[in-house]
Amino acid sequence: MIYFDKVSKIYPDESIALDQVSFGVEPNEFITIVGHSGAGKTTLIKMLIAEDKPTEGAVFFESANINKLKKSEMNKLRRRIGTVFQDYRLIPNKTAYENIAFAMEAAGRTDAEIHSDVPHVLDLVDLGNKIWSFPGELSGGEKQRVAIARAIVTQPDIIIADEPTGNLDPINTFEIIKILQKIHKMGTTVLLTTHNKGVVDEVGGRVITMEKGKIIRDDKAGKYIL
């Protein structure tokens, strides 16, 4: 489904963020990428959503080289990828409903679909009572749940969650992981980055360990060894 082919990223100041990284993601996998801060986890995610370009190598989504896609094709691809970030990245002047509806509008869904799906997906993340709240009126855990609802509402092929629990307390962390596991069980591929050992232990599954821009381990059974 996704394949990183010898991807390197070297910034203008000569720092190496990724060094010859190669790995594949199969459909319906739950992969956790672990590593200390600066290991290259976020750069890896940026390559996948084409927020940044590799210096060398290529990233493939199915058969398409992401960096060679036209803008319109890239927009279509992004609609097949749901993204969740540590800093939530919600639109501050839109309500929870509008933040989620916007993703559906961008994907070209009809008003009827939006009206029926948005409340449903907010119920799924247990935020049915916060539908008209603005991000500023929500707690960190609630914001992250809105971000997850936005990521899954268009039924993407893969959810990419970059340190989604980084700003959350243990209870909210546990709840977010439970939601991601529920989404995975419904048939969605999940790619999660974290440096939280508790999260890795909870999730299990395949774990890729990164250090200084390189993949140093790729374990099928969840292990956090650093």
Add this chain to the structure above:
Amino acid sequence: MILTHFKRVIRSGFVNFWRSGFLSFSAIVVITLSLTIFGSLIFGSAFGRALLKEVKNKVDINVYFVLDSQETDILSLKKVIENLPEVEKIEYISREKALADFRDKWKDNTLILQGLDEIGTNPFPAVINIKAKEPSQYAGIASFLDSKSSLSKEGVSIVEKVNYNQNKIIIDRLGRIIPAVEKTGSILAIIFIIVAIIITFNTIRLIIFTAKDEISVMKLVGASNLYIRGPFVISGIMYGVFSGVLTLILLGAFSYYSDVILLKFAGVQGVQDFSLLVNVFSVYFISNFPQIFAIIMGSGIVLGAVSSYLAVKRYLRF
């Protein structure tokens, strides 16, 4: 689907406008100031034109005829002058009319009228008053008159005096000053307009800078550039509409109260000296309202929309 997209972009633009209250207010204030500069330039230009027109109207050539010249000779000379391309207006004042005008002017001053009666005859010569299209054309008309006056009937000159030479310095100076004033005014107007556009663009760029994270989120969920940019352009248009309305209210109020302001600053005597300039703003504003409305609203909308369009562009690159 296109219609649905369009409807959503419009709705989103309106919602963003209302929810970003303080930022929208700031943009409206800055665009209103820019449009007020545009409006001031329009009014300044109208005022300048009225002032120059009045000054130009004050400049003329008077041809005084000898007292015993025949009216038929004078009228035939008038006809010749009338056909000159430089002449805009020509007026003949007969000796009788000159006398009647004098009597009418001084009807309340018995001393002067008594003096006039004591002379016994009409002392006023016939006059032809000539107005040229441009002040610079008076020299040509004057030299033409010099040559024509020598061609008098039966060898006797009917022209007593042409007052061009007395006014020559002022007329020549006006001929040089007026084009220079017009040129300087145009250059100043262009500079002001550029400054206003730059200030507006930078303000809107700052507003959109605060939304750069929002734009990156929109990109991440796969929104097209058109779909991201649309609401910002709509908000920009709304800044322009509100600023345009505010500017028109400000200009309307200024033109309505311009006479009071003129009276306050120039004093009663000043206003009397420039009597033709009283009401110049209010009359100009009312009679040219459709054009002023189109210029101000059009400039506001274009400024808001284009600034927003360009400011969003830089965040759509990835």
